Amino acid sequence: MNTRRKTAALFFAAVLIAGTTLAANPARIKFNFNPSWLLHIGDQPGAHNPEFDDTEWKTVHLPAAFNEDEAFAKSIHDLTDTIVWYRKHFKIPSTYKNQKVFIEFEGLRQAAEIWINGREIGLHENGVMAFGLDLTDHLVFGNKENVIALRIDNDWKYKEKATGTGFQWNNNNFNANYGGLTKNVVLHICGKLYQTLPLYSHLGTVGTYVYATDINVRDKTAVLNVESEVKNEQEKAQTFYMKVIVRDNDHNMIREFNSDEITLRPGESCIVKASGNLKALRFWSWGYGYLYNITSSLISGKKTLDLVRTQTGIRKTAFRNGMFYLNERVLHLKGYAQRSSNEWPAVGMSVPPWLSDFSNGLMERGNANLVRWMHVTPWKQDIESCDRVGLLQAMPAGDAESDVEGRSWELRKELMRDAIIYNRNHPSIIFYECGNETISEEHMAEMKAIRDIYDPNGGRAIGSREMLDSKEAEYGGEMLYINKSAGIPMFAHEYCRDEGLRKYWDNYSYPYHRDGEGPLYKNEDASAYNRNQDSFAEEAVRRWHEFWVHRPGTGRRVSAGGVNIIFSDTNTHFRGAENYRRSGEVDAMRIEKEAYYAHKIMWDGWVEVEGNKYSNHIIGHWNYEPGTVKDVLVVSNASAVELFLNGRNLGFGERQHHFLFKFRDVPFEAGSLKALSYDSRGQLAGEPAEIKTTDEAAALRLQYWQHPKGFRADGSDMVLIQVEVVDKNGLRCPLANHLIHFDIEGPAEYKGGIAQGENNYILSRDLPVECGVNRILLRSTTEAGKIVVRANAEGLSVDSLVLNSLEVPVKDGLSTFFPKDELISYLWRGATPGYASFVMSRLPLSIQSAVAGSNPGDVALSFDDNELSRWDARGPAGEVWIDYTLSRSAVLTEACLKLGNFRNTSYHLRILTEQNEVLWEGQTEKTLGYVNLSLNPASPTRNVRIESLSDGDQARLSIVEAEFYTQIPAQGR
Numbered sequence: 001m002n003t004r005r006k007t008a009a010l011f012f013a014a015v016l017i018a019g020t021t022l023a024a025n026p027a028r029i030k031f032n033f034n035p036s037w038l039l040h041i042g043d044q045p046g047a048h049n050p051e052f053d054d055t056e057w058k059t060v061h062l063p064a065a066f067n068e069d070e071a072f073a074k075s076i077h078d079l080t081d082t083i084v085w086y087r088k089h090f091k092i093p094s095t096y097k098n099q100k101v102f103i104e105f106e107g108l109r110q111a112a113e114i115w116i117n118g119r120e121i122g123l124h125e126n127g128v129m130a131f132g133l134d135l136t137d138h139l140v141f142g143n144k145e146n147v148i149a150l151r152i153d154n155d156w157k158y159k160e161k162a163t164g165t166g167f168q169w170n171n172n173n174f175n176a177n178y179g180g181l182t183k184n185v186v187l188h189i190c191g192k193l194y195q196t197l198p199l200y201s202h203l204g205t206v207g208t209y210v211y212a213t214d215i216n217v218r219d220k221t222a223v224l225n226v227e228s229e230v231k232n233e234q235e236k237a238q239t240f241y242m243k244v245i246v247r248d249n250d251h252n253m254i255r256e257f258n259s260d261e262i263t264l265r266p267g268e269s270c271i272v273k274a275s276g277n278l279k280a281l282r283f284w285s286w287g288y289g290y291l292y293n294i295t296s297s298l299i300s301g302k303k304t305l306d307l308v309r310t311q312t313g314i315r316k317t318a319f320r321n322g323m324f325y326l327n328e329r330v331l332h333l334k335g336y337a338q339r340s341s342n343e344w345p346a347v348g349m350s351v352p353p354w355l356s357d358f359s360n361g362l363m364e365r366g367n368a369n370l371v372r373w374m375h376v377t378p379w380k381q382d383i384e385s386c387d388r389v390g391l392l393q394a395m396p397a398g399d400a401e402s403d404v405e406g407r408s409w410e411l412r413k414e415l416m417r418d419a420i421i422y423n424r425n426h427p428s429i430i431f432y433e434c435g436n437e438t439i440s441e442e443h444m445a446e447m448k449a450i451r452d453i454y455d456p457n458g459g460r461a462i463g464s465r466e467m468l469d470s471k472e473a474e475y476g477g478e479m480l481y482i483n484k485s486a487g488i489p490m491f492a493h494e495y496c497r498d499e500g501l502r503k504y505w506d507n508y509s510y511p512y513h514r515d516g517e518g519p520l521y522k523n524e525d526a527s528a529y530n531r532n533q534d535s536f537a538e539e540a541v542r543r544w545h546e547f548w549v550h551r552p553g554t555g556r557r558v559s560a561g562g563v564n565i566i567f568s569d570t571n572t573h574f575r576g577a578e579n580y581r582r583s584g585e586v587d588a589m590r591i592e593k594e595a596y597y598a599h600k601i602m603w604d605g606w607v608e609v610e611g612n613k614y615s616n617h618i619i620g621h622w623n624y625e626p627g628t629v630k631d632v633l634v635v636s637n638a639s640a641v642e643l644f645l646n647g648r649n650l651g652f653g654e655r656q657h658h659f660l661f662k663f664r665d666v667p668f669e670a671g672s673l674k675a676l677s678y679d680s681r682g683q684l685a686g687e688p689a690e691i692k693t694t695d696e697a698a699a700l701r702l703q704y705w706q707h708p709k710g711f712r713a714d715g716s717d718m719v720l721i722q723v724e725v726v727d728k729n730g731l732r733c734p735l736a737n738h739l740i741h742f743d744i745e746g747p748a749e750y751k752g753g754i755a756q757g758e759n760n761y762i763l764s765r766d767l768p769v770e771c772g773v774n775r776i777l778l779r780s781t782t783e784a785g786k787i788v789v790r791a792n793a794e795g796l797s798v799d800s801l802v803l804n805s806l807e808v809p810v811k812d813g814l815s816t817f818f819p820k821d822e823l824i825s826y827l828w829r830g831a832t833p834g835y836a837s838f839v840m841s842r843l844p845l846s847i848q849s850a851v852a853g854s855n856p857g858d859v860a861l862s863f864d865d866n867e868l869s870r871w872d873a874r875g876p877a878g879e880v881w882i883d884y885t886l887s888r889s890a891v892l893t894e895a896c897l898k899l900g901n902f903r904n905t906s907y908h909l910r911i912l913t914e915q916n917e918v919l920w921e922g923q924t925e926k927t928l929g930y931v932n933l934s935l936n937p938a939s940p941t942r943n944v945r946i947e948s949l950s951d952g953d954q955a956r957l958s959i960v961e962a963e964f965y966t967q968i969p970a971q972g973r
Contacts, residue, residue, distance in 0.1 A: 027297070027307045028194070029096075031187040031814040033103065034062035034716060035782070036088065039180070041066055043083040043151070048115040050147040054087050061715030061782065062185055063350035065109075065178035066154075072345040072571050072588055072754055073762035075579040079177045079571075081154045086181050087147060090813030094142035096189050100233065101135045102197060106183035106380050108150070110158045110170055115149045122202055125160055126411065127170055128376045128398050129418045130183075132199030154179030165407040169376050169398035173573045176341045178348035183379055187814065192233040193240065193264070193298060195308045198421045201414075205229055208310050210294050210425050211457040212278075215316040217328045218834075220281045222314055224255070225457070227273050228296050230306075232264035239263045240300040242272045247293040249825055254278070258299075272298075283327045284313025284427040286369045286606070287829025289390040291427075313387060313427030317459040319474055322485040322558045324430075326392075327832040330552045333561030334544075334603040335370035335392075336363060336585070337494040339570045340378045345588050345754040346762050347777060348571075349379065352717045353820040354707040356385040359590055361826060363567055364391045366585070366596055367603035372493060372563045375399055375436055377419040381820070386428040388825045394431035394563075395423060403439045417450050424455040431461050431475060436493075438466035445472050465493045469868045477560070481903075482546050482929025484557040484961070486865050492562030495928070496543040499529040499576040500536030500595070502569075502587040503756050503770040505620055507532065508628050510735050518577040529576035534633060537594040537619050538660060540564070540585070541635060544602050545657035546928050552607050553838035555896070555963060556846075557865060559929075564599070578756070588754050589720075589775040594619045598635045602659050606837035614638040614686030616677045621734035621771075622691045624668040632663040638677035638685045646671040695727035697736050699797035702789065706803070709822045713747065713784040713805040717819065721801070722775045723767075723791050736772040738793040741765060744778065746787035747805060751777040780805050842894060842965040846887040853879040862959040870900055870960040873948070880955040881947035882962075889942040890966040892919060895933045897946075900958025902927050907957060908949040913941035921949075930961075 038057035046052055065071075067080045092101065110127035113120060116138040124131050139146055154177060159166050169175055188197060198207025206229050212222040226244050242259040257276030264270060274296075282290045291313050298306040318325035324333055341349040342359060360382065363371060371386065372394035386393050397416035404412070416434065423429055434447040444464065451462045467476030468483060468490070475489045480497070483490035504513040515535045516527025531539065543564075550559040569584040576582055585596040597617040604613055616636035624630070634641045634653055641661040643650040646669060653661030661675075670693040679685040705720045725736035742765050744750050753776040755761040755768045767774055778789070784807040792798040808817050850859035854873035859882060861869040873880045892913075899907055906926055911919040917938040924931045944964060948957040 027304045028188070028190040029816070030818075031189070031816060032818055033185040033187045033814065035714065035810045035815055036813050037062055037181065038087045039064070039066055040085045041082065044085050047085045047087065048118060048120070048149045048151065050118050057087065062181050063183050063716065064180065065182045065348045065350055066180040067178060068348045068350065069346055069763060071176070071178065071343055071348040071762075072580055073759050075574070076176050076572050077172050081156045081177055081179065084152050084154065084180050086150045086152065088813060090146050090148070091143065092139055092141050092146065097141040100190050100192055100194055101139055102132050102188040102203070103135055104130060104132045104186040104188060104197060104199060105181075106130045106185070108152060108181050108183065109177065109179045110152070110154050110167070112150045112152045117146055123161065124201065125158070125167070126398065126415055127167060129201065129415055130199060130380060130422050131201040131418075132197050132203045134203065150181070152180050160407070160411070163407050165411065167398070167411060168400045168404060168408055171375070171400050174339065174375050176339070176343060176348065176571045178341065178343070178350070182348065182350050184381070191305050193238045194231060194306045195296060195298065196229040196231055196269070200418050200421050205231075206421050206454065208296055208308055208425070210310050210312045212314045213457060215314070217283065217316055221277065221279045222281055223275050224278050224314070225273070225275045226294060226296050227271050228308065229269060230264065230272050230298065231269040232266055235266055237263055237265045238300065238305075240298045240305060242274050243297045243299050244274050244276065245295045245297075246276070246278065249282070249290050249292070251293060281314055283832060284315040285327055285390060285829070285832040286331060286392065287364055287390040288827050288831055289313070289388045289825035290827060291387060291825055310425055311387070312425045315427050315459070317430060319461045319489050320487070322487060322489055322560060323552050324489045324560055329832050330607060330837045331369060332551050332607045333370045333489070333491045333563070335368035335372070335563045336567035337372045337374050337563045337565040338567045339572055340373040340376045340396075341570070342378070342382055342568070343571055343588075344777065345760070346751045350716075352707065353381050353385065353823060355718055355720065356381050357389060357823060358705060358720065359568065360385045360391055361389040362586065362590055364389045364826070366600040368567075368599070370394065370430075370561070370563055371567070372433070374494070377415070377423070380422070383423055383426050383429065384820060387426050388823060390826060390829060391428060392430045393428045394433050395419065395429045396433040396436070399435045399437075401437050403435060403437065403443060409443065413446060413450060416447055417454065420451060420454045424458050429460060431463065433464060434462060435464040437464070439464050441470060441472050444470060448472060461489070463488070469866045475560075480928065482550055482559050482562075483867055484550055484559050484930065486557045489560035491560040492547065494565035495562045496540060496564050497575070497583060498531055498536060498539050499574070499582040500531035500533055500593065501576070501578065501582050501756065502533065502591060502593050504532040505734070505771065506534040506630070508624055508630055509621070510737060521575040526575055533594045534619050537598045537635065538633060540595040540598050541602065541660045542657050543928070544599070545659060546930075548602070548658060549932055550930060551838070553840050554842060555844040555965065557961070557963060579760070591773060591775060598659070601635050601637050604637055606833075608838060609637045610833070610837070612679070612685060614677055614679065616641060616675050616686060616689045618673060618675050618689045618691050620691070622668075622673045622693050623735050626668065628668040629665050630668070632666045632673065634661040634663070634675045634689065635659055636661055636675070636677045639680045640678040642676045642678070644674045644676070645669055692731060694731045694733050695729065697725045697733045697738065697796060698728045699726055700724070700740065700791050700793060700799040701726050701730070702791055702799045702801045704801060704803070707819060707822070711780060711803055711805045712808050712817070712819060713780045713782055714808040714815070714817065714819070715780060715782045717780040718751070719778045719803060720775055721778065721789060722773065723769060725769050725772045725793070725796065732772045734772050737768055737770065738796060739766055739768045740774070740791050740793050742767065742776060743790040744787065747781040747783035747785045748787045748803070749779040749781060751779055753777070782808070782810070840968055843968045845890055845892075845964045845966060847884050847962065847964070848887055849885045850882055852882040862962050865961070867898065867960055870958055872900065872958045874954065874956045877950045877953060877955045880957050881945055882957070882959065884944045884962065884964070886942050886944065886964060889940045891938065891940050892935050892944065892964055893967050894935060894965040895920065896930055896963040896965065897924070897933070898930050898960040899924060900960060902929060902931070909957070910947050910949055911935065912945040912947070913938050914943035915939055915941065919944070
């Protein structure tokens with residue numbers, strides 16, 4: 001038996017050193033309040049009383065949903081929604097008796113009534129955001145025990161008690177109902193002159209706000225501003241000043257500055273401000289999560305009365321010319337629309353912070369630069385993770401698929417207010433999203449006003465999905481389609497809804513699932529939701545290509561990018577054969593599908609490939625039955641790809657959608673399939689891609705990922721373990737589907753993985769590999785010790801690994817250990833480059849005026865940079881035409897048109913010069929937005945006619961936006 005300890009060498013191996021940013025300080029202390037809660041599922045009269053007998057209740061360590069075991073075992077519609085109780089017994093040392101004590105809940109689901117020592121102290125109902133309560137007057141200290149109790153109602157149809165209004169985002173389509181205390185709980189103890197917490201609900205406080213002004217990217221300077229709300233609950237007036245210390249990412253002190261001296265009378269509060277110049281800055285950027293550590297201390301004489309630590313990054317943003325600028329460099333937005341639950345099988349959303357880094361870092365290392373969390377504000381843990389890994393975020397508050405009025409709208413505004421106050425110091429948040437559908441201009445203005453009150457200097461755009469003609473929104477974009485703009489950025493919010501199971505390679509591989517085969521969805525064909533991996537990856541290329549065509553550098557009006565729905569398979573609304581959504585580029589255990597590698601190649605670079613970083617990937621495997629003949633697909637960002645089979649040249653692939661190279665009808669022959677890529681000059685570019693035929697399955701291979709400082713025995717830490725079936729040469733066998741049995745010895749809880757089959761194998765100790773690989777999760781207990789994991793399967797050599805969980809001190813229900821404190825930033829991508837991210841590929845010619853044979857009054861609507869207006873014409877053949885006058889005469893090379901009903905309608909068009917030379921004639925293709933037409937060589941022209949041709953008596957033409965381009969002169973390239 002092989003008992004070697006195996007550690008994963010993927011991209012997280014380089015993660016980390018310790019940094020205890022939340023260490024105890026005499027002026028303020030934070031306790032981890034997650035340990036040792038008691039859970040009872042179902043209502044329990046009298047459970048709020050301290051003396052209630054809870055000895056038979058289940059012990060859980062937060063975060064922990066009461067229905068976590070149902071994650072991916074049940075569809076979202078069937079997740080248990082009921083009333084549950086959480087209780088906790090704890091003691092507070094007598095040394096804190098005369099101080100303030102606050103509890104911070106990072107969130108819970110859905111609504112909770114809260115008691116401390118039998119006294120009701122709060123009701124929290126929105127099911128999303130963090131909130132805080134003042135426990136000071138309700139506690140006992142020393143050896144006396146306190147009991148906190150929460151009655152949590154997880155009903156899908158829960159309504160606000162005061163008004164009877166439902167919460168729009170408590171929705172069994174997209175917001176998986178993992179109920180109870182699913183997020184962290186923290187206890188804060190401080191003096192009675194203190195800086196408040198950013199917890200507006202219940203406490204009504206805004207905390208500390210840190211932001212930079214006068215940012216000079218070239219000189220690497222800025223002014224750092226710290227604004228902290230301070231309250232005096234002492235019996236006497238207090239005179240003090242605020243001292244700010246700035247430390248860099250390595251915790252080296254780089255600057256100190258103070259506020260003016262302030263006197264606060266008893267009961268008063270105010271915003272204390274201090275600012276200081278910083279130089280030699282390192283700016284937070286994509287893939288460069290450089291963070292500064294700010295301490296703001298209240299000083300009176302030589303005594304520190306309070307101290308707050310804030311971690312933030314400094315970056316400069318702009319939203320103009322249809323593009324997004326990060327640190328004065330254009331970034332084409334590429335990434336994923338991900339469910340805010342970001343869930344895992346048999347666990348739900350409640351994972352340790354290192355696993356959030358693993359998942360979010362996998363997005364970023366796949367060259368995604370933006371994650372758009374969907375419908376509800378993400379957990380604080382994911383927001384902090386994106387700060388560290390350098391992944392931009394679009395942060396919603398709470399919404400569904402429509403605008404609302406009355407109290408429902410007020411609930412959305414209150415949630416946005418709380419979310420902004422709580423998260424405004426996080427540099428990765430770039431967009432505030434006010435709705436998953438168009439909202440009114442009045443509502444948009446109200447949301448902007450909230451942003452301007454609580455985050456006026458954060459460098460964040462506020463907008464909503466759609467908003468194509470809004471004068472208030474600062475960004476927009478449709479769900480699936482390509483939008484272009486010369487003004488605010490427009491990006492697709494959730495393109496490509498197709499689904500594909502990771503288990504299905506192609507039509508020719510076990511289990512021989514025919515691409516698209518599956519049940520109907522709402523009595524309609526659902527083949528797009530039952531794809532094989534090859535088809536899924538090919539569709540990903542086709543969809544992204546349309547955004548790439550209209551990227552920055554292609555004209556005055558451009559697409560700011562798009563985010564693909566979704567990153568990981570999710571326990572939410574589905575259209576395919578399984579009871580969960582399989583649109584992810586990775587599966588629920590974060591194992592990559594072929595589409596992940598396709599995106600990684602297409603998305604390389606800020607706009608396009610930079611520094612000759614060419615790469616390619618052969619989709620699929622090379623293990624087939626003799627006589628199999630199939631197409632081979634290669635994804636590459638180079639200009640040409642050549643394929644070799646066992647050293648024999650099969651020629652160059654047929655280029656499709658810019659990134660896909662197809663080699664048709666390749667007969668299978670065991671051995672090596674290798675792809676070489678070439679740049680536009682015909683020079684070899686990048687490393688070859690190669691796949692090989694494997695021998696018979698011979699053995700199992702285990703490896704694992706864990707917190708970089710070790711597996712912690714806190715009852716909530718986890719280890720992710722991968723099992724592979726390999727041949728005698730150590731190559732993964734891509735068709736293996738062996739059933740693996742796992743044995744666990746030692747203090748750990750088996751949470752398992754997921755696979756196609758009964759109950760999706762949730763929590764089963766017997767788990768099949770799919771495509772030769774699968775993963776499981778183990779959770780720690782509160783007992784430290786040795787854990788042995790063994791995996792065996794019939795006919796294969798077994799494997800095992802040894803883990804050691806480390807003790808975590810807890811006393812009287814309190815701990816000072818916070819697992820996130822030992823995680824550091826990923827800086828692998830490097831600082832923002834100082835040169836332009838794109839080169840103009842063509843020169844736009846402005847349209848000065850237009851006339852038409854039909855509906856002449858609306859001609860200007862076809863070139864007004866507004867995709868909700870259009871010129872429509874219907875009439876006799878020969879009368880449906882429009883003439884454009886351009887800014888100057890030029891040789892036209894391309895026309896770009898957004899046509900009415902572009903996805904379902906093809907138009908028979910002819911485009912002519914003023915000399916009646918035919919620039920283009922034919923049937924337009926159906927697209928996701930714009931059709932790009934390469935024009936025939938012709939004489940220079942200033943006037944262009946587009947006319948609709950018809951085989952019958954009537955013609956039609958609908959133009960939303962028209963654009964014309966010429967070649968950039970050689971001297972201007």
